[in-house]
Amino acid sequence: DYHDRYLTDIEHDNHYITSYFRKIDARRKYRGSSALLPLRKVEMQKFVDPYRFKQGKVERKNFIGQTVKLILEMVRKIEKKNMIFE
Known part of the structure; x- marks a missing residue:
């Protein structure tokens, strides 16, 4: 671990x-x-x-990856919420 x-x-x-x-x-x-x-x-x-x-290369890479994951999760939650109200 x-x-x-x-x-x-x-x-x-x-x-x-x-x-x-x-x-x-x-x-x-x-x-x-x-x-x-x-x-x-x-x-x-x-x-x-x-x-x-200033962010280093490793930090920028991790930040971009985590930001993409966050945006995808937010979109998924919004879509799921919209399905409930339909």
Whole structure:
């Protein structure tokens, strides 16, 4: 299930730039290690930064898919309601 995969697979739904990630990056930078932020343009498409206003590629794809599902469900409900009143 989702929870087990999230806990055991580092790649599963792990594409968010969290405050903890930022903290680790700041610590790396302070110690003189290479910093991970800011992300390159290619990396920005793969990862989601919740503090960024602009949606990433993954977010846009999910948003469009969910919006289409919502519209189809609304149309179905309206048609069903109209059938009841006829």
